[in-house]
Amino acid sequence: MRPGERELRRARAYLNWVAEPPAPALSELVNEVGPVRAARLVAAGQVPHRVVAETSARRAENRAEADLSAIAALGGRLVVPEDAEWPAEAFTCFAMPVAQTDERWRAPVALWVRGAGRLDELGERTVAVVGARAATGYGEHVAAEFGYELAEDGFAVVSGAAFGIDGAAHRGALAAEGRTVAVQACGLDRAYPAGHQGLLDRIAEGGAVISEYPPGIRPARHRFLVRNRLIAAFAAGTVVVEAGVRSGARSTASAAAALGRVVMAVPGPVTSALSVGCHLLVREEQAVLVTRAAEVVEAVGRLGADLAPPLTTPRLRTDGLSPELRAVYEALPARAPRHPEQLVRDSGVPLHRVRSALPLLELRGLVGCGVSGWHRVLPDTGRGGA
Amino acid sequence: MRPGERELRRARAYLNWVAEPPAPALSELVNEVGPVRAARLVAAGQVPHRVVAETSARRAENRAEADLSAIAALGGRLVVPEDAEWPAEAFTCFAMPVAQTDERWRAPVALWVRGAGRLDELGERTVAVVGARAATGYGEHVAAEFGYELAEDGFAVVSGAAFGIDGAAHRGALAAEGRTVAVQACGLDRAYPAGHQGLLDRIAEGGAVISEYPPGIRPARHRFLVRNRLIAAFAAGTVVVEAGVRSGARSTASAAAALGRVVMAVPGPVTSALSVGCHLLVREEQAVLVTRAAEVVEAVGRLGADLAPPLTTPRLRTDGLSPELRAVYEALPARAPRHPEQLVRDSGVPLHRVRSALPLLELRGLVGCGVSGWHRVLPDTGRGGA
Numbered sequence: 001m002r003p004g005e006r007e008l009r010r011a012r013a014y015l016n017w018v019a020e021p022p023a024p025a026l027s028e029l030v031n032e033v034g035p036v037r038a039a040r041l042v043a044a045g046q047v048p049h050r051v052v053a054e055t056s057a058r059r060a061e062n063r064a065e066a067d068l069s070a071i072a073a074l075g076g077r078l079v080v081p082e083d084a085e086w087p088a089e090a091f092t093c094f095a096m097p098v099a100q101t102d103e104r105w106r107a108p109v110a111l112w113v114r115g116a117g118r119l120d121e122l123g124e125r126t127v128a129v130v131g132a133r134a135a136t137g138y139g140e141h142v143a144a145e146f147g148y149e150l151a152e153d154g155f156a157v158v159s160g161a162a163f164g165i166d167g168a169a170h171r172g173a174l175a176a177e178g179r180t181v182a183v184q185a186c187g188l189d190r191a192y193p194a195g196h197q198g199l200l201d202r203i204a205e206g207g208a209v210i211s212e213y214p215p216g217i218r219p220a221r222h223r224f225l226v227r228n229r230l231i232a233a234f235a236a237g238t239v240v241v242e243a244g245v246r247s248g249a250r251s252t253a254s255a256a257a258a259l260g261r262v263v264m265a266v267p268g269p270v271t272s273a274l275s276v277g278c279h280l281l282v283r284e285e286q287a288v289l290v291t292r293a294a295e296v297v298e299a300v301g302r303l304g305a306d307l308a309p310p311l312t313t314p315r316l317r318t319d320g321l322s323p324e325l326r327a328v329y330e331a332l333p334a335r336a337p338r339h340p341e342q343l344v345r346d347s348g349v350p351l352h353r354v355r356s357a358l359p360l361l362e363l364r365g366l367v368g369c370g371v372s373g374w375h376r377v378l379p380d381t382g383r384g385g386a
Numbered sequence: 387m388r389p390g391e392r393e394l395r396r397a398r399a400y401l402n403w404v405a406e407p408p409a410p411a412l413s414e415l416v417n418e419v420g421p422v423r424a425a426r427l428v429a430a431g432q433v434p435h436r437v438v439a440e441t442s443a444r445r446a447e448n449r450a451e452a453d454l455s456a457i458a459a460l461g462g463r464l465v466v467p468e469d470a471e472w473p474a475e476a477f478t479c480f481a482m483p484v485a486q487t488d489e490r491w492r493a494p495v496a497l498w499v500r501g502a503g504r505l506d507e508l509g510e511r512t513v514a515v516v517g518a519r520a521a522t523g524y525g526e527h528v529a530a531e532f533g534y535e536l537a538e539d540g541f542a543v544v545s546g547a548a549f550g551i552d553g554a555a556h557r558g559a560l561a562a563e564g565r566t567v568a569v570q571a572c573g574l575d576r577a578y579p580a581g582h583q584g585l586l587d588r589i590a591e592g593g594a595v596i597s598e599y600p601p602g603i604r605p606a607r608h609r610f611l612v613r614n615r616l617i618a619a620f621a622a623g624t625v626v627v628e629a630g631v632r633s634g635a636r637s638t639a640s641a642a643a644a645l646g647r648v649v650m651a652v653p654g655p656v657t658s659a660l661s662v663g664c665h666l667l668v669r670e671e672q673a674v675l676v677t678r679a680a681e682v683v684e685a686v687g688r689l690g691a692d693l694a695p696p697l698t699t700p701r702l703r704t705d706g707l708s709p710e711l712r713a714v715y716e717a718l719p720a721r722a723p724r725h726p727e728q729l730v731r732d733s734g735v736p737l738h739r740v741r742s743a744l745p746l747l748e749l750r751g752l753v754g755c756g757v758s759g760w761h762r763v764l765p766d767t768g769r770g771g772a
Contacts, residue, residue, distance in 0.1 A: 138655055267653030267665060269524055270677040279653060282668065282675050289668045289675065291656040 004036075005082075011039035012080040012110040013064035017214045018042055018055045021226055022106035025050035030109060035080075063214065067112075070215035076114035076188055079210075081107075087123030093233050093259040095365060105229055105258055108212045114188050115181075115208030117156075122181050122208055126156045127296055128235035128256070130228075130249045131165025131242040132274050139165055139242035139274060142266055144172035146239060149293030151178020155300075156207060158183065158235045160227065161196050165241045165249070174202055181234065184211040185227035186219035228252040229259070237262035237300040239290060243277025250277050253287060260363075262299050263287040321364075328357040329366055329376075337373035390422075391468075397425035398466040398496040399450035403600045404428055404441045407612055408492035411436035416495060421466075449600065453498075456601035462500035462574055465596075467493075473509030479619050479645040491615055491644055494598045500574050501567075501594030503542070507764070508567050508594055512542040513682055514621035514642070516614075516635045517551025517628040518660050525551055525628035525660060528652055530558035532625060535679030537564020540720065542593060544569065544621045546613065547582050551627045551635070560588055563719040567620065570597040571613035572605035592721045614638040615645070623648035623686040625676060629663025636663050639673060648685050649673040707750075710735055714743040715752055715762070723759035 012035050019026045029051050030038045041047050042055050043062065071078060079085050091107050099105035113119065127150050129143055143165045147157045151173035159166040161182035173180035182203045184192055188211050191197035200209050212230060213223065228248060232238050232255035240263070243249035253263045265287035268275030281287035290296050321329065324347075331346035332338055340354045347354060358374050361367040368377045398421050405412045415437050416424045427433050428441050429448065457464060465471050477493050485491035499505065513536050515529055529551045533543045537559035545552040547568035559566035568589045570578055574597050577583035586595050598616060599609065614634060618624050618641035626649070629635040639649045651673035654661030667673035676682050707715065717732035718724055726740045733740060744760050747753040754763045 138657070142656060266656055267661070267668075267675070269655055270528060270652055271524070275653070276677070279675060279677050282653075283677075283681070289653070289665060291662070291665045291669075295669070 007036055008082060009068065009078055009080060010064040011035040013067050013078055013214065014039045014062050015042065016078075016108070016110040016212070017063055017067065018058045020054075021108060021212050022104060022229075023054040023109075024103040024106050026054050027106045027109065035109075063216075067214040067216070070187075070189060071112055071114075074114055074188055074215070076112060078110055079113050079119055080110045085118045085120050087119045087234065089120070090123035090126070090234050090236075092365070093261065096258070096260045097362060098258045098260070102258060104226075105233075105255065107233075108230065111210050111212060112188050112214060113208050113210045115204035115210075116206055117179055117181070117208045119208060119210070122156045122158075122179060123234055124156075125154055126158050126181070126235040127300060128158045128231050128238040128252065129165070129169035129241060130159055130231065130238060130252050131169075131240055132244060132247060132249060132277075133162050133164040133166075134274070135164035135168070135242050136268075136272060136274055138268060138272070140168040142268075143168035143241045144175070146241065146266075146293050146296065147172025147180070148176045148178075150296060151176035151180065153293065153297055154178075155297070156181055158231055160185075160224075160231060160248075160252075161192070161200055161203070161209070163193060163195070167196060167199060169241070170199060170203055173207075177206075179207040181207050182209045183227055183231045183234065184209060184219075185213065185223040187211065187213050187215040187217040189215040190218075192219045224248055225251050229255040232256035232261055233259050235261065237264060237296065239264045239266065239296055240278055240281060240287065241266045242268065242272075242274040243281075244273055245276050245280065247277050250281065253281055257286055264290040264296055264299055266290060321361075324353065325357050325361060328354055329361055332367060332374060332376050334376055334378075337370060337375040339373045342373075393422055394468060395454065395464055395466060396450040397421040399453050399464055399600065400425045400448050401428065402464075402494070402496040402598070403449055403453065404444045406440075407494060407598050408490060408615075409440045409495075410489040410492050412440050413492045413495065421495075449602075453600040453602070456573075456575060457498055457500075460500055460574055460601070462498060464496055465499050465505055466496045471504045471506050473505045473620065475506070476509035476512070476620050476622075479647065482644070482646045484644045484646070488644060490612075491619075491641065493619075494616065497596050497598060498574050498600060499594050499596045501590035501596075502592055503565055503567070503594040505594060505596070508542045508544075508565060509620055510542075511540055512544050512567070512621040513686060514544045514617050514624040514638065515551070515555035515627060516545055516617065516624060516638050517555075517626055518630060518633060518635060518663075519548050519550040519552075520660070521550035521554070521628050522654075522658060522660050524654060524658070526554040528654075529554035529627045530561070532627065532652075532679050532682065533558025533566070534562045534564075536682065537562035537566065537720070539679065539683055540564075541683075542567055544617055546571075546610075546617060546634075546638075547578070547586060547589070547595070549579060549581070553582060553585060555627070556585060556589055559593075563592075563721045565593040565720065567593050568595045569613055569617045569620065570595060570605075571599065571609040573597065573599050573601040573603040575601040576604075578605045610634055611637050615641040618642035618647055619645050621647065623650060623682065625650045625652065625682055626664055626667060626673065627652045628654065628658075628660040629667075630659055631662050631666065633663050636667065639667055643672055650676040650682055650685055652676060707747075710739065711743050711747060714740055715747055718753060718760060718762050720762055723756060723761040725759045728759075 094107040147169040156179040157173035158181040159169045170180045191200050228251050238256040240249045256263045265278035265281040282289045327347040331343040480493040533555040542565040543559035544567040545555045556566045614637050624642040626635045642649045651664035651667040668675045713733040717729040
């Protein structure tokens, strides 16, 4: 462990625990001053009012050392954004405009992990398969098939390890000797549901069991909703196999949509209450209807090709832009903001189309808008922090 | 019969038979010079080359009189565009741009009809429910439900009278004592399929069995495809309940789309080969996914509001009724009398108020009272024709 790394890890562990996630004000503070300084300021109460509100209940107690010991005893680890293993690429979705403006969709401060798989690798080619706990035989059959075929196709299958659809999807992936990731809504010192202890152990063998919650934290209803955004973020697309009208799976679907992920739903008999949620997602145009794994790969692949050309090929950030979008992007100087009016001549694009092009470029993370106008957003570089 | 009407009807019968429909060149000729003159020109061979090509095989023989006698013997009639009963409003779809540029989508020259229903009324508020012959129990169940509920909601249910989905849809509508229309791909002197002779007779009681083909014409593969366009045209929307990858139901869906109709598909288990066609229609954005009759009504209604504002004003006969009057009116089946006592449960209105509601509805011309009880009064008709 490099000097300072122990301090960094302790700071992240403290920050991860001191506020119930997602904690938008604390996240901002960490981004601004780095985790080590943020941890000190929080502990001292020398933070803006909004951060105080998020952290006052727990700030006096520092369980970082105890939590790190507990995870080590479980054979696990704390993965922090400064680690090479951090799934940075998958988590760029937390910078989506919708995620930025909605406090629910914040990146985690750190992740507790148990398992042989590296998070960055697992997050590279990943599909979430989720659905009802009280699933039908049909639903479990389909979830297992999708899990199997996606794993065979090289996808890591991420889900929530619940009974029903989640469990069937994990088992399908394991049956194909593929990799699968379970995201828990409690500390990793317990298995949830307890009946899936064996399944979770098998998942950890080649994949990972992960949680935003430190050891000792119990599952609670609101934590499942918060957890669902991690499932959605971690995967390039989310498939809902069976869901009632109100269901956790639909909350995962909403998170996936907000984070710019592909949302897919599997149809079923219209006579089945457990397919109602899936049909609603399709009818409300929130999800693409999929009937087999190949269609999932196609839907996820298409987005991948459009939005995230693989790192290996010469990865021009402007690949895939229309000529007009590219012209507007290139008319923006690298280091200075501009107003739309100033881009017309250089880009050769009429003003009204410049105005509509800029938000599209923002969606792709290429430009941003500040007080003095629009500016290029440069690729994420040298990590800040401690 | 008015003078000249007999000649007109004979001319249409001849034209209807002399070319295998759809016969675009002949249609154009009829539109240009009228049916009587067109029939004379065709018989004399004094027509443009394209019309000769369509008519030369049969022009020397005139079976009009024989066909008209045959349909009369069956208790049926020939309905021609000059009749008040002609479903002119429904058939305006044949003037859609796609229909105009594609020779497959031409209006029929005349229709052979057996049944008590008037075509213009049947075509007013109509949904087609179609699907596979080799349907599953699930598909037949759903088709019957849709047929029943749509008929209860005042829709005529149109289909092709085939085994499987078609038959179930007709039966559902009949079970609701509603109106249903079967479109055949052969002359009405035979039932197709023969096993549905009884069903076709029941359909004719309150609805209609119709065909573009004169008596004596046998069903053939290409005639089913041509027939399917009539099903699609006659209905405001087409629901595909079950369909394989290649299927007649999908051809009806294509026709419906080309004619500007709403296309809907019912999902089913992804493990069922008979839902593959439905899922494809949704995936390819050719159909809206529907799971129950209310969604069909909504989809069809929305199109009605969007694309085809009624020529008069929103002319629901029940407009302006109080909720209670409406409930009592709607508790009356479309085609059967009821005593006040029998309306209490369905309407949810107490007996004494049902008793006072019925005369109010009678004042509005909506219901009448006969020997066997109260019955709905259908909109004014005044039948023309032979």
